[in-house]
Structures are given as C-alpha cells and as structure tokens.
Amino acid sequence: MNLEPAFSTMKSPSLYAQEAADFQRDGVVIFRQVMPLSLITECREAIVGFQDFRAAAEKGDAVLDEPLADGTRHLKYFQNIQMYIPPFRKLFNSRLLMISRALLNQEVYFNAMGLHDKCPRHGTLTPLHQDNFYRCLTPPFSVTAYIVLEEQSRENGGLHYVKGSHHQGTIAHQRGTVKAFSSAIEGLEVRDEDLFRPYLKPGDVAFHHTNTFHGADGNKSDKHRRAVAVGIFGELAQFDAKLKAEYESNREYNRGHV
Numbered sequence: 001m002n003l004e005p006a007f008s009t010m011k012s013p014s015l016y017a018q019e020a021a022d023f024q025r026d027g028v029v030i031f032r033q034v035m036p037l038s039l040i041t042e043c044r045e046a047i048v049g050f051q052d053f054r055a056a057a058e059k060g061d062a063v064l065d066e067p068l069a070d071g072t073r074h075l076k077y078f079q080n081i082q083m084y085i086p087p088f089r090k091l092f093n094s095r096l097l098m099i100s101r102a103l104l105n106q107e108v109y110f111n112a113m114g115l116h117d118k119c120p121r122h123g124t125l126t127p128l129h130q131d132n133f134y135r136c137l138t139p140p141f142s143v144t145a146y147i148v149l150e151e152q153s154r155e156n157g158g159l160h161y162v163k164g165s166h167h168q169g170t171i172a173h174q175r176g177t178v179k180a181f182s183s184a185i186e187g188l189e190v191r192d193e194d195l196f197r198p199y200l201k202p203g204d205v206a207f208h209h210t211n212t213f214h215g216a217d218g219n220k221s222d223k224h225r226r227a228v229a230v231g232i233f234g235e236l237a238q239f240d241a242k243l244k245a246e247y248e249s250n251r252e253y254n255r256g257h258v
C-alpha cells in the first residue's frame with residue numbers, strides 16, 4: 001500500500017513555521033491547491049443539484065438574498081450545510097486541522113461550516129467585518145478556513161482582506177440589514193490599494209484570523225461565486241458573554257428585517 005502523503009500540506013505542523021509567521025504578521029495566509037479538485041467538484045455538483053431549501057430556510061440555516069425584480073430569491077448563506085448535503089462533511093478534514101493547529105499554536109477543533117453564495121449578477125455584498133464579532137471568543141484563538149468552490153475575481157465579488165487588522169482586537173460593529181451579515185464595521189475608509197485580494201481558485205484555502213477585517217463586493221458576473229467557510233477554534237479560547245450579548249442583539253435586528 002502506498003502511504004505517501006497525497007498533498008504537500010500533509011506535513012508535520014512544525015514545517016508550517018513560515019506560514020505561521022506570515023499568519024501572525026498579516027492575519028491571513030493562502031494555501032494554494034489544498035483540497036483535491038475531485039472533492040471540490042463533488043461538493044459543487046451537490047449544491048448545484050440541491051433545489052429544495054425550504055426545510056433549511058425554516059430552521060434558519062439557509063438564508064436567502066434580497067428578492068429580484070420578479071420576486072425570485074437565491075441562496076446567500078447556508079450554515080450547517082453538511083447536515084443537509086453529506087459530501088460537504090468531507091471538507092471538515094485533517095488538512096485543515098493540521099494547518100490550523102500550526103497557525104494557532106495550540107490544539108484545535110472544528111466549530112461550524114457554512115456556504116457563501118453570490119448568485120449571478122445580483123448576489124449582494126459582504127460587509128467589512130471580523131468573524132470574532134460573530135464568534136465571541138476571548139482570547140480570539142480561532143481561524144476561518146475559506147475553501148473556494150468557484151474561482152474568485154474582482155468582477156464576481158472575490159473576498160478581500162485588510163492585512164494586519166487582526167492586531168486591533170475585536171472592535172465595535174454596527175447592526176445592519178445585509179442578509180446573513182447582521183454586523184459590520186462602519187465608517188472606516190480603507191483605500192482600495194490597501195485591500196489584499198488573493199484571487200482564489202477552486203481548491204485553494206485562505207486561512208484568516210478571526211479578527212482580520214474582510215469583506216467582498218457584489219457579484220456582477222453571470223456565474224455563481226460559492227465558497228465554504230469552516231470555523232476552527234483553539235482549545236484555549238473561551239466564549240465571552242458580553243460579546244455574545246452585543247452580537248445576539250444585532251442578529252435579532254437583522255433577522256427581524258424582512
């Protein structure tokens with residue numbers, strides 16, 4: 001039996017020293033071609049073929065975007081997607097844990113998974129935010145592994161980051177009405193040239209620190225732009241009740257806004 005690792009990421013955590021240093025400095029590090037393309041294709045085909053969002057929408061797991069002129073509504077966010085579409089479970093895998101353990105320098109565990117979709121021509125923006133405003137961890141020992149199912153570009157609303165912003169800690173967010181994003185950083189002028197746009201391709205995984213500012217424009221292309229965000233927590237992180245109360249109040253406002 002061939003026991004050779006199939007991917008370059010299958011190495012001991014200590015071998016990620018350079019990536020861990022980059023992550024500490026920038027709050028985001030890109031691993032190209034981590035996930036096998038066969039798995040990416042399997043997940044992509046499974047979500048394309050999944051048509052009935054009613055049960056997931058009733059539970060609040062599937063969040064639909066703003067209605068189009070004819071009343072049609074497309075998916076914007078699908079949390080716990082692995083409970084509805086089993087191939088997505090395979091994305092919760094050891095490649096992500098090995099890398100995250102090295103980046104956070106502690107033992108780690110999977111917390112949650114969600115699919116972000118921007119439908120062709122109408123998919124709305126992702127406001128600038130920090131994941132930790134939603135996760136409420138103190139200390140903020142957590143990463144997001146962002147797994148790309150479809151190539152990202154400027155035109156289709158590829159994710160952008162503010163490098164180094166994680167050093168500011170978890171900052172105040174304002175409540176808002178963007179579907180699936182109850183909380184956003186408002187009033188911050190970030191010059192376009194200061195945004196890091198990695199132009200991710202299928203199989204690439206971007207790991208960002210839970211406090212790194214990030215967002216995306218709307219989709220102006222004629223194709224979907226889908227990606228899966230996996231939340232991975234460090235064992236030394238704790239839930240912070242004060243952060244949680246602020247987040248829950250914004251979330252209630254967002255969900256109540258139809």
Ligand SMILES: O=C(O)CCC(=O)C(=O)O
Nearest residue numbers: 116126131144146216229
């Ligand atoms: O894909 C997007 O537009 C949003 C992703 C995001 O905010 C995240 O993964 O934390």
